[in-house]
Amino acid sequence: xxxxxxxxxxxxxxxxxxxxxxxxxxxxxxxxxxxxxxxxxxxxxxxxxxxxxxxxxxxxxxxxxxxxxxxxxxxxxxxxxxxxxxxxxxxxxxxxxxxxxxxxxxxxxxxxxxxxxxxxxxxxxxxxxxxxxxxxxxxxxxxxxxxxxxxxxxxxxxxxxxxxxxxxxxxxxxxxxxxxxxxxxxxxxxxxxxxxxxxxxxxxxxxxxxxxx
Amino acid sequence: xxxxxxxxxxxxxxxxxxxxxxxxxxxxxxxxxxxxxxxxxxxxxxxxxxxxxxxxxxxxxxxxxxxxxxxxxxxxxxxxxxxxxxxxxxxxxxxxxxxxxxxxxxxxxxxxxxxxxxxxxxxxxxxxxxxxxxxxxxxxxxxxxxxxxxxxxxxxxxxxxxxxxxxxxxxxxxxxxxxxxxxxxxxxxxxxxxxxxxxxxxxxxxxxxxxxx
Numbered sequence: 001x002x003x004x005x006x007x008x009x010x011x012x013x014x015x016x017x018x019x020x021x022x023x024x025x026x027x028x029x030x031x032x033x034x035x036x037x038x039x040x041x042x043x044x045x046x047x048x049x050x051x052x053x054x055x056x057x058x059x060x061x062x063x064x065x066x067x068x069x070x071x072x073x074x075x076x077x078x079x080x081x082x083x084x085x086x087x088x089x090x091x092x093x094x095x096x097x098x099x100x101x102x103x104x105x106x107x108x109x110x111x112x113x114x115x116x117x118x119x120x121x122x123x124x125x126x127x128x129x130x131x132x133x134x135x136x137x138x139x140x141x142x143x144x145x146x147x148x149x150x151x152x153x154x155x156x157x158x159x160x161x162x163x164x165x166x167x168x169x170x171x172x173x174x175x176x177x178x179x180x181x182x183x184x185x186x187x188x189x190x191x192x193x194x195x196x197x198x199x200x201x202x203x204x205x206x207x208x209x210x211x212x213x
Numbered sequence: 214x215x216x217x218x219x220x221x222x223x224x225x226x227x228x229x230x231x232x233x234x235x236x237x238x239x240x241x242x243x244x245x246x247x248x249x250x251x252x253x254x255x256x257x258x259x260x261x262x263x264x265x266x267x268x269x270x271x272x273x274x275x276x277x278x279x280x281x282x283x284x285x286x287x288x289x290x291x292x293x294x295x296x297x298x299x300x301x302x303x304x305x306x307x308x309x310x311x312x313x314x315x316x317x318x319x320x321x322x323x324x325x326x327x328x329x330x331x332x333x334x335x336x337x338x339x340x341x342x343x344x345x346x347x348x349x350x351x352x353x354x355x356x357x358x359x360x361x362x363x364x365x366x367x368x369x370x371x372x373x374x375x376x377x378x379x380x381x382x383x384x385x386x387x388x389x390x391x392x393x394x395x396x397x398x399x400x401x402x403x404x405x406x407x408x409x410x411x412x413x414x415x416x417x418x419x420x421x422x423x424x425x426x
Contacts, residue, residue: 048357056353078424083417091413092406113414120421121414128417134410140269141403144261152383156376157411163372164415168423170365188413190354193305196409197347198370200304200401201326201334202377204296204341208333210381211291 003029006039010047017047023061025050025068049182057189063088071181078177083128085185092133105139108148115150116157163195216242219252223260230260236274238263238281262395270402276301284394291390296341298398305346318352321361328363329370376408 007014020026026046029037046068053064070076070084095102109131113122126132141148167187174180220227233239239259242250259281266277283289283297308315322344326335339345354361380400387393 048359052357052359056357077426079417079420079426082420082424086413086416092410118414118418120426121418124417124421128414130410130413130417134407134414137403137407137410141407144265144269144403146261146265146399146403149383152379153407153411155379156408157415159372159376159379160408160411161415161419163369163412164419166365166368166372167416168419170362184416186359190350190357190359192409192412194347194350194354194366195369195373195412196405197305197343197350198366198373199376199405199408200299200343201331201341201347202370202374203299203380203397204292204337204343205331205334206374206377206381207292207295208337211295213290213292213333 001039020050052186052189082181085181087129091129093136094132095136095139101139101142105135108138109135115154214252233263265399265402295394298394300342304342306349307345308349308352314352314355318348321351322348328367
């Protein structure tokens with residue numbers, strides 16, 4: 001299809017598509033003459049992903065390009081490719097190594113992962129920005145003097161594992177590895193806020209059941 | 214204790230405490246003479262909550278005061294008091310009633326809540342800002358042309374309900390109703406990022422188990 005049709009089908013203005021092409025967020029069309037390029041379903045799918053990252057996820061253009069570069073890198077094994085794409089998405093703050101609570105937080109997180117039996121992420125450790133955010137969040141609890149509830153986190157961790165199994169099952173319904181990695185990125189950007197709303201609504205429901213309205 | 218001791222025990226500078234007192238985020242001390250007021254454990258606990266809201270949750274002062282007013286309002290029933298405190302915390306965007314996908318998103322959310330059997334939140338409906346955020350998130354999915362995966366959300370909703378049961382069980386370990394509502398606010402501000410990190414780490418673990426490293 002022509003650029004104008006791509007714009008029509010995607011609902012993205014031609015000028016915006018041209019900007020995405022210049023910024024290498026969208027691969028160039030297949031050149032059919034000196035003045036015309038042809039676009040296909042791949043472009044339509046990528047355009048949808050770019051909008052999800054930039055308009056909904058509010059990623060800066062450079063970060064979005066980094067995510068997409070990992071999505072497209074089929075030289076990597078699937079776990080690494082998935083990890084690289086998801087790790088380049090925005091995440092919580094890193095732990096503050098100068099703070100006295102950080103060492104205690106690291107011990108708590110190690111112990112929690114051991115009890116959960118999550119041996120791979122225990123090994124990858126703070127290579128993962130998600131692991132680092134977890135340490136930072138625990139350190140914040142400790143710094144403010146709030147109790148670190150390890151029994152609670154153990155139970156919630158087990159439930160989150162079941163949530164993750166559903167996530168990967170959904171991902172595997174997509175045919176190609178590239179589409180699977182794309183779907184994981186979309187899930188993190190678009191479905192995570194949805195799960196977070198479901199969590200809070202479940203609290204409201206359970207509160208009404210326990211205490212009435 | 215004196216103001217200087219409150220500062221020492223909480224780690225919050227005297228000037229900051231005075232600011233919180235002026236802004237009515239902290240109740241005044243018990244006046245013991247014209248120049249001296251006495252502070253106790255309630256002030257220490259409230260100071261910790263104010264720091265969680267302002268320093269970690271990054272709430273504007275006016276929003277923090279609104280949350281605390283609901284926490285302190287013991288004229289309300291527990292569900293309403295809890296709801297009022299949590300609803301005044303920041304949440305996702307409201308649905309755009311001008312967008313053509315919003316009506317379809319509303320139908321999907323109603324159907325999901327019916328299938329989950331969450332009758333109370335189904336009834337409260339969009340009075341809850343969390344419910345509105347859910348509708349907005351589904352509308353965004355539809356607008357971008359991503360599939361709305363209702364089987365997936367049904368399963369995740371059921372898991373989130375189990376997560377919420379743990380949340381309320383933890384809340385009920387606190388002795389007074391005020392402390393319970395405080396703990397729910399703290400959980401939303403400090404524990405939610407932690408659960409979100411656990412969710413993503415669980416995905417990394419499951420990915421390594423399925424596809425190797």
